[in-house]
Amino acid sequence: MLSAKQRPQAIAADVAFSLSRITDPKTASPGAWIFNGKVDSLQPFIALNDTTFQLKLQRPYQPILGILSMQYCSVVAPEAVEKYKNNFRQHPVGTGPFKFVVWEEGQALILTKNKNYFEQDSVGKKLPYLDGIKITFQTSRATEFLLFRQKKLDFINELDPSFKDEVLTKKGTLKEIWKDKIELQTQPYLNIEYLGILADSNSELVKNSPLRFKKVRQAINYGFDRRKMILYLRNSLGTPAESGFVPKGLPSFNDSLVKGYNYDITKAAQLLKEAGFPGGKGLPTIKLLTISIYADFGNFIAKQLEEIGIPVQVEVVQKSLLFEMTSGSKAAFFRGGWIADYPDAENYLSVFYSKNPAPPNYTRYKNAEFDKVFEQAIKETNDSLRYVLYRKADQIAIDDAPVVPLWYDKVIHLVQKNVKGFPPNALNLLELRRTTIE
Helix, strand or coil: CHHHHHCCCCCHHHHHHHHHHHHCCCCCCCCHHHHCCCECCCCCEEEEECCEEEECECCCCCCHHHHHCCHHHCCCCHHHHHHHHHHHHHCCCCCCCEEEEEEECCCEEEEEECCCCCCECCCCCECCCCCEEEEECCCCHHHHHHHHHCCCCCEEECCCHHHHHHHECCCCCECHHHHCCEEEEEEEEEEEEEEEECCCCCCHHHHCCHHHCHHHHHHHHHCCCHHHHHHHHCCCCCEECCCCCCCCCCCCCCCCCCCCCCCCHHHHHHHHHHCCCHHHCCCCCEEEEECHHHHHHHHHHHHHHHHCCCCEEEEECCHHHHHHHHHCCCCCEEEEEEECCCCCCHHHHHHHCCCCCCCCCCCCCCCHHHHHHHHHHHHCCCHHHHHHHHHHHHHHHHHHCCEEEEEEEEEEEEEECCEECCCCCCCCCCCCCCCEEC
């Protein structure tokens, strides 16, 4: 850990180095896209002196501060990068509250307290409080829960579906038998689960699909009960997505101003009739691609849609195959999810921006009016006006229905009673600076 003793504080040059490293093709960073088309092509990152860093944009882009908060933009030590070169991932040196000790891939990651960390609490005590952290990686959520129940884990993120009815009521609270044993923490999570519909009019899949008709897509959106689905299949851990694509938890979210779809079989039937498929007559079977952990949701939706005349066949595929198919425009109807990279509605609406590839625009949605409003929004410096534009863009996309929003997610933590100072957050990041174990 060479820089901790030699130069315990980062300077502006380290920031410029770290951000430049992301965009350097030699690094091959998976986060290189975050600055594409946004920063100056010649000198985007400049250290004016040790304490002043300058970032140059190509044009006004208000969400840039959110992007800089992403983990990709963490500041690293140039000396460590130079020493370890391609093996830096096994010897990371940064500026965080904990220092890297060892990482056994697929097994465990161990960190120890960074004694040179700069932050203090309100009474002057140095952070972090914990001496170290051990993170284990399990391939099975069921195994995680069993280890947690044996107190071998201090907390788990999410709960295996096979245990949800044992632990939770249908209203999403702990059952009486668990209340004295563990803590349940929930919070709006910047994640939306949805079904995507390919909208590329040049695709043979679209040319031969009834999903090319907007009224059929809208009928699907009206044709199943999101509230019942969340109650029975999620034990109320989530909010039915009856507004736009931008989820609950972001400041621009307003479900009274952005109108989505609720359960209305009368509207669904009328839309099918107007599309030329009265009662579903003449509709071919529509294939929905999903992965195994979401198969129950696909089957629930398919059963309810079948009752109004929309035949849906649920096909379960491997996660890697689904990603390959959606990235390559080879899936006409598919399950998707979008977790915020940074806390701004722009990150969600970029899913529909026609100039974006897949990801993020998996549906290949293209609408000139949407693009115009979206571009206005990201230039707008007044937050209130930008939120108005975000909601307008969201409404345009939702009305076109290239997606079927399912639910706005919640962070779900099961935590042992002796863990304190460990609040959840909307990005579901592991925040342990003020955590203690009694």
